[in-house]
Amino acid sequence: xxxxxSLKFPMKTKVIIIDDHSLFNDGMSLILxxxxxxxxxxxIYDSRQAQTKCFSLKPDLIVMDYNMPYLDGLEVVRQLNTxxxxxxxxxxxxxxxxxxxxxxxKEGVGAYITKTTPATQLIETLKKVxxxxxxxxxxxxxxxxxxxxxxxLKHQLTKREMEVLRLIKQEETTEKIAETLNLSFYTxxxxxxxxxxxxxxxxxxxxxxxxxxxxx
Amino acid sequence: xxxxxSLKFPMKTKVIIIDDHSLFNDGMSLILxxxxxxxxxxxIYDSRQAQTKCFSLKPDLIVMDYNMPYLDGLEVVRQLNTxxxxxxxxxxxxxxxxxxxxxxxKEGVGAYITKTTPATQLIETLKKVxxxxxxxxxxxxxxxxxxxxxxxLKHQLTKREMEVLRLIKQEETTEKIAETLNLSFYTxxxxxxxxxxxxxxxxxxxxxxxxxxxxx
DNA sequence: AAAAAAATACCTGCTAACAGGTATTTTTTT
DNA sequence: AAAAAAATACCTGTTAGCAGGTATTTTTTT
Numbered sequence: 001x002x003x004x005x006s007l008k009f010p011m012k013t014k015v016i017i018i019d020d021h022s023l024f025n026d027g028m029s030l031i032l033x034x035x036x037x038x039x040x041x042x043x044i045y046d047s048r049q050a051q052t053k054c055f056s057l058k059p060d061l062i063v064m065d066y067n068m069p070y071l072d073g074l075e076v077v078r079q080l081n082t083x084x085x086x087x088x089x090x091x092x093x094x095x096x097x098x099x100x101x102x103x104x105x106k107e108g109v110g111a112y113i114t115k116t117t118p119a120t121q122l123i124e125t126l127k128k129v130x131x132x133x134x135x136x137x138x139x140x141x142x143x144x145x146x147x148x149x150x151x152x153l154k155h156q157l158t159k160r161e162m163e164v165l166r167l168i169k170q171e172e173t174t175e176k177i178a179e180t181l182n183l184s185f186y187t188x189x190x191x192x193x194x195x196x197x198x199x200x201x202x203x204x205x206x207x208x209x210x211x212x213x214x215x216x
Numbered sequence: 217x218x219x220x221x222s223l224k225f226p227m228k229t230k231v232i233i234i235d236d237h238s239l240f241n242d243g244m245s246l247i248l249x250x251x252x253x254x255x256x257x258x259x260i261y262d263s264r265q266a267q268t269k270c271f272s273l274k275p276d277l278i279v280m281d282y283n284m285p286y287l288d289g290l291e292v293v294r295q296l297n298t299x300x301x302x303x304x305x306x307x308x309x310x311x312x313x314x315x316x317x318x319x320x321x322k323e324g325v326g327a328y329i330t331k332t333t334p335a336t337q338l339i340e341t342l343k344k345v346x347x348x349x350x351x352x353x354x355x356x357x358x359x360x361x362x363x364x365x366x367x368x369l370k371h372q373l374t375k376r377e378m379e380v381l382r383l384i385k386q387e388e389t390t391e392k393i394a395e396t397l398n399l400s401f402y403t404x405x406x407x408x409x410x411x412x413x414x415x416x417x418x419x420x421x422x423x424x425x426x427x428x429x430x431x432x
Numbered sequence: 433a434a435a436a437a438a439a440t441a442c443c444t445g446c447t448a449a450c451a452g453g454t455a456t457t458t459t460t461t462t
Numbered sequence: 463a464a465a466a467a468a469a470t471a472c473c474t475g476t477t478a479g480c481a482g483g484t485a486t487t488t489t490t491t492t
Contacts, residue, residue: 023308026335027243034246045332067425092239116261119242158468169421173448186471193450205385208424374438389478402441409480 012039013130016057018050018076019065019092024115028063028092031119037127047071051079059087061130066093077107088129092117101136111135156198164191169211228255229346232273234266234292235281235308240331244279244308247335253343263287267295275303277346282309293323304345308333317352327351372414380407385427 015038019025025043032038042057044050047068054062062080066073073091080089089109101112110129113122125135157165167177178188201207231254235241241259248254257273260266263284270278278296282289289307296305305325317328326345329338341351373381383393394404417423 021310021331022334023247023331023338024240024243027240027245027247029243030246030250031239031243094237115237115239118238122239160469175448183469184471186473187469189450190471191469193452196450205424205427208421211421376439391478399439400441402443403439405480406441407439409482412480 013037013060013126014039014041014057015061015063016040016042016044016054016059017063018044018047018068018073020045020047020068021065024065031122032063032126035123037123047073047076050076054080054087058085061126062087062089063126064089064091066091074103074107077104077109090126090129092122105134105136157195161191161195161198164188165195165211168192229253229276229342230255230257230273231277231279232256232258232260232270232275233279234260234263234284234289236261236263236284237281240281247338248279248342251339253339263289263292266292270296270303274301277342278303278305279342280305280307282307290319290323293320293325306342306345308338321350321352373411377407377411377414380404381411381427384408 015032017025017028017032017040019028022045025045029040029043032040038061041059042053044053047064048071050064050071064073064076068076071079073093077089077091080087090111090113091104091109092113092115094115104112111125111134113125113135117125128135163181164177167180172180174188174192175185177183178185181188199207199210201210231248233241233244233248233256235244238261241261245256245259248256254277257275258269260269263280264287266280266287280289280292284292287295289309293305293307296303306327306329307320307325308329308331310331320328327341327350329341329351333341344351379397380393383396388396390404390408391401393399394401397404415423415426417426
């Protein structure tokens with residue numbers, strides 16, 4: 001007796017992967033295929049193609065990077081505007097930035113996970129999202145704090161200096177940082193000055209590249 | 217007649233992958249396995265374990281990320297000090313920073329590629345490295361130039377504007393750019409202004425992230 | 433030859449960042 | 463309790479970037 005098709009070949013979830021890092025994109029594709037649950041119907045390396053391709057291919061699930069040139073993950077999500085259909089979106093990011101996560105939540109995406117997630121856990125997350133669950137990383141705070149402290153130690157930055165640095169990363173001006181921390185403008189300037197003296201970056205590029213490596 | 221073992225099961229290259237991003241690490245592992253040429257004997261997610269594990273497992277090849285917490289790729293390379301044995305090292309980085317590449321060259325690593333490399337090309341690179349070749353991203357300028365031109369078209373940037381943009385990336389001030397291009401300070405400012413109007417970045421972070429995607 | 437696009441140049445005024453100070457208070461360590 | 467480290471605050475002056483203009487010349491396209 002031959003089993004019915006639907007049992008032997010259960011419907012696989014149709015996935016589109018969007019990531020400019022080809023290696024990651026290709027690796028992700030293999031991870032999903034290997035699970036046996038997903039069928040990667042398209043790999044997009046340039047987020048500007050997302051809208052057209054997603055419209056024509058109608059995937060069940062989109063697994064997308066956050067940091068991409070031209071159009072970042074958030075912009076793509078807004079462009080896709082999946083509110084009409086039931087395409088699920090999962091964001092895979094390098095960072096667990098609270099504010100960013102909030103923005104994605106508001107856009108109604110299914111999950112936000114970091115690239116430090118193991119493959120097995122990713123599959124679990126995707127399964128849950130396909131079942132309608134919403135998952136947002138917030139628990140692995142401990143790890144991030146350890147990394148941060150380690151960094152602070154390395155560069156002899158104080159707690160307050162690290163706080164200021166994080167706010168600088170979040171595009172805050174000295175004035176706004178002062179407001180946020182309830183400090184005088186001058187105090188924040190002093191902290192900035194001391195940070196600069198300790199880190200001694202030669203160029204702004206270097207500084208901004210460094211900021212990228214900071215969590216939160 | 218049974219073929220000799222070495223033909224049916226040619227010796228696979230023993231690889232250790234070092235990357236704190238589990239998803240990338242796991243994906244890379246699948247890419248290497250799928251090629252049939254490599255055997256992933258260990259996946260390291262915390263670079264601080266690299267020294268001990270590489271010493272005991274003696275891999276033929278190490279595929280390693282550059283940006284990692286605690287110990288970055290360069291520090292690990294220096295720690296491993298593979299000059300004594302013939303373990304090859306390939307660095308996979310997010311950025312193609314010339315200065316960084318130079319540092320790795322000096323340390324004698326086999327290749328430095330970016331995460332935008334497709335999986336097929338990665339395998340080719342690894343094969344070549346195992347044959348003793350050294351590969352450092354710089355020749356695939358053609359591709360990058362095409363991307364750039366494409367980019368210029370999409371954003372309607374003129375040739376001159378692209379030239380100015382490249383110099384901005386190189387940390388030049390408006391004044392120096394003017395000198396370099398033999399233009400008036402005001403002219404360069406006008407170009408900058410027009411670039412800004414065309415690209416309309418919301419934040420400096422965005423702008424610097426974008427600059428990273430541009431090649432010299 | 434005319435029109436459009438690109439490149440050139442100048443001017444004003446504002447703002448944020450930053451360098452180089454000084455100085456007091458609070459917290460932590462010895 | 464004393465010393466050291468961290469956090470607080472203020473002041474001056476410079477500079478680069480940028481927004482908002484105007485305007486001429488050169489090159490390219492139609």
